[in-house]
Every structure is written in structure tokens, then in C-alpha cells.
Amino acid sequence: MLEVAGLTRSYGALVALDGVSLEARGGEITGLLGANGAGKSTLLRTVAGLQPPDAGRIRIAGVDLLERPIEAKRRLGYAAEEPDFYEELSAAETLAFLAAVRGLDPAAARDRAHALLERMELDARADEPVRSYSHGMRKKLSFVAAILHRPALLLCDEALEGFDAAAAIAARAELRVLADAGSAVLFSSHVTETIERLCDRAIILHRGRITRELGRADWGGVAPGTSPLERVFLEIAGSPTRAEAG
């Protein structure tokens, strides 16, 4: 679903990506693990078409991003680490705008947006301007915007960071639903536990290079879904609307 070959990107003398080649397959959640500054965000921003690579090739669902960027972006969702929004629009207005630009069916998009906002506990404030949102609420909105159109490839850059426990569980469930429907998810994080719990496969990025690729079996098969601490939290603060992580 995502094929990256020989991707290189430098900022002056700093080589952020050094010949990165990787694949994110449909039906899988691929973790991208790396320390701060390893090049994860650069990789995701480049794959999202927000900055050009110095060299390399990116294919999204068979479409070359550099040759046919608009077609490639139709198949793409991107939840940024530091999302930026139209501050004066509400979450609902933002999502309606994105749905219109992406050519989604209005009624279906509205129903899906409402359901996602409810799961993220944003529904009560969906008609308030984004400028009044906290960091966590912005991250949730960014996540909803990225999956609203059920993209063939979803890029998540530290997407769950800032989520409260209940929303994180709901988001993980959404990611699993998306992957089960055949989408590829590339999920970057510097937190190993998040990758262990969520991903089917992990790619380790170190100083701009892929150093290892591992399968779930390689890290000892941590049970997916809620942790004991999360279960306690949910007993106290849980919401009946929450979907359990798969």
C-alpha cells in the first residue's frame, strides 16, 4: 500500500533521512519506532507530500506521489504531531470542509464525523471554534480528520500523544477497524509500549536509517487491547460509548 524506496532528505548538513526504504502493507498497522530526532516526522511529512525528498520514490496505493500528487493524496490521511487548523472554524465546520474538498457523500460523512467525534468525546464541543481547544482536543480532531475518509494509507505521527485514556482506547480500536478493512497504517511513536500494544510490525528508524524490522512475535506477544491500568481507569471513568480496542 505504501512503498518507499531510497528516500533521502537533508536540512543543510543534517541528513534527516538517508536512503530509507520501507513498505507498509494493507491490513496491517506498522509501527515506526525511533528516538526523538530519528527522522520519523520528516519521513511522515515527506510521505504526506508536505515537503519534497532530495531523492527517492514514494508510491501510495500504486500511485507515485511525486508524479501524481493529487491522486496520491486522495488515498492518504495524515494525523500530524503538531496539528494546525483553521482556528476560527469549529470542529464540525472543519470536518465538513474537508469532506467537501475530498468529495465525500455529505450525509455519510456527517454521520461518520458525528460518530467519531462522539467516540473522541469531542461531540459536545464540536460547534465551538478550534482556537478554544486544548492540545489533546486538537490531536483528537486531527485524528478524526485523518480517518474521516477511510484512507487507503493512514500516517499517524505521535497521534495518540495527548489523548486521555478513554480516547486512546477508542482511537486504537478505530485504527484496528481501518486496518481490518484493508488500509495500511504507518504509526510513528517514540514510546515502545504504544507500538507493542498497537502494531503488527515495527520498523526502527535510527539517525535517518532503517535499522531493524520486527514482527509481533519478535517482541514477545504483548496482549493487544487495554492494559490492567487502563481497565481500572475505565472502571472509574469509563464511558458506555467507548469501543474496546481489538
Added chain:
Amino acid sequence: MPPVPLASAFRDLEGALLRRRFQQLDPVLRLEIAAIAALIAAFVGWQLRIPLDGIARAGGPGAAARALALRLLALALVAAIAAGARYARRLRGPDRPEPAWLALPIPPPAIARHLAWEARRIVPWALVPALGALAAAVGLVPAPLLLLIAAAFASLLVPAGHAGCAIALLLASPATAAAGGLELSRPHPIERPLALGPPEARSVRLPRVRWRREAPWRALWRKDLLLALRNPPVQARGRSLIVVMALSALVWRLPVDPAFAHLAAFALALTAGALLAGWLIELAGADPFATLRGLPLGAAPVWGARAAWALTGAGALAAFQVLARPALAPPALAVFLAWTAGAALALGLYGAQLGITLHPRADHARRVLGVSLAVAVAASLMIPLLGWVLLLAALVHSAIGLRRWSAPAGS
């Protein structure tokens, strides 16, 4: 390692900021800015040469030197006012500095000095017309005296910028204190605006949204409409635009000579066109980079939405003029309307295209628009209609850049 003195730490920071900003400028843009600066200097020199020559012939070199010195003094005053206005806008505007500055173990005067430094960066631009003025005086004012005037002007610019910012700080401080109801015991004037921080984000409920199926350009246009109604900088520029449009129509109703009303209406209509371009750049600057550029949008819908706004603006200008019922014969009125609305449309499209091609750098787009308009006005004063030719060339040049929109940003 011994601690770095505060003054030199700020000097290092400011030097690094200047270097970084210069490096961020596209090399072609650097050349264009240099070329435009040279043109402005040449224009000023050309405009001043004849009056200075007349003064020198009538009153001698001393009179010419006095005239030159007075003009440079006025220029320094303008630079001081510009720096002060920038500083005041920074301290009182919606993007005023964060209170986090006050958490640093730095004396308030040092913070004020650093924040004023940002505003004073406009001051050195006064050297561009000054060089033109000095060049105009070559041969009319004795060389040693000319050098003395040049040195005096250069050394005056620094305190002029400081004075402008100091006055702005004094003016901005009580205003922000009143706005926030803050009571501090003998605070430094910078502490009041800093303590207030950015304006509170009020939580308001907006009207329920209607989900529509529509062409991308219409969705963008509708989004722009919401921004025009809610985004404070876009609102402010929109208000100025409407006021100038209204003035360009009202001037026909003034009890003045019709020829003067005609000229004033024409000048105000062209000003409205320039403001329309600035408004469209502000609108483009309100588009968040990753949100917009991550969407599957080609240049056509983005340009289409903004072109629709340029057309709306030009139409509104024409409507204002028609409603004012100018005292012109029908053919003359038709020419007037076609000329002013056409100019407003061209200027609006130019602003829209600059906003798109230089996205997300609205500040660059504003600067390019400003210097383009200055060059066009200067060119038209030198050779009638030449400015329009230059503007149309700039319009075509910016249109060519639109094709880069879909490619990954920066490629």
C-alpha cells in the same frame, strides 16, 4: 564556562535570527528584492535631482545641502514612526508576546529592548530612498558636506528607531493595562502587555454546520467567507477595503470640482484594488499549511476560489461607483468603471496568486506586493501606463508559479 553577559547573549540571538531569516529567503527572491531596492533608489534620485538642482542654482550649495538634510530628516522621522507603529501593533495586537518572557531571569528593560529590535528591523530600509536622495545631490552639494550629511543620517537612524519604539511602548502600556484591569506596583511598561499575554480564546458556540456536496473551489470559497467574518487580521483588512471602496464612491457626492472628484475617485478606487490584493494575501496566510497542502487539491480550485473573491471585490467596487451616480457622461462612466474594476480585478488576482504561490509565507507575499506596487507607481510617473505593463507582467509571472502548487511544498 563563565556565564555569557545578557547583552551579548541577545546580540548573538539577534545575529543568529537575522542570518537564519536571510538563509530562508529564496536566492531569486533576494535578487528581486535587491533589484527593486535599486529601482526605488533610482526613482527617488530621479525625482529629487531636478528640485535640488533648482535650489542649488537659486541659493547655492548650502541651500541644496539644507534641503537634502531636511528631506533625510523627514525620512528618519518616517522610519521612527514605522518602527513605533510595528512595535505598538505587536504589543497590542492579537499575536502579542507571551507572558512566558516574564518567567525568564531577565530584567524587563532587556526584554523590551529585544522585542523592540524586531520592530526596528524596518528602519534600515530607509537607507534605500536615502541613497537615491544622496545620489541626486552629487555635484550639487560639496562632497565633504555630502559625506557629513550621509554619516549624520546613518547615525540618526538608530536613535530614531529607538525613540519610535520607546514612544510606542509608553502608548501601548496603559492601553493594555486598562484592557486587562491589571494592577502592578511600579511595573516596567513592557510588563503590562506581557502579563496580559495573547487574548483569551472565548468559547462560543457557532451555528450548526450544513454538510454539502459542492465543488472543491466552492468549499474553499465558503471556508474563506467564514474566515473573512471571523479571523481578526482578515476582518481588519476587509474593513479597510470596504471603507476605501465607500470613500471612492462618496467622493463623487462632495461639493468639489468634478475634475477633482474624478481624479480622487480614480485614486481611491486604485487604492481599493491594492487593498483587495492585500486582503487576499491575508486570507491565504490564514490557511494552515499542513491542513491545506495535505489535501488532494490542484491549483485550479484554490485559484478559482480566490479569483471568485477578486471578481466579487471588483464587482463591489463597480457597484459602489454606480450607486454614487458620478457626474459623467455614459461613455466616460463606462470607461471609468471598466478601468477601475479591471484594475481592481487585476490587482486582486495578483494578490491572490502571490498568496497561493508563496503560501504559507504571507509576509513575503505582502512584501512582494508592496514593492511591486511601489515600482509600478514609480514607473507610471516616469512613463505613463508603464506601471500597468509591469503589473500585468507580474500577474503573468505569478500565474506561472501556480503550477508548482500540487507538487510537494518547496519542490
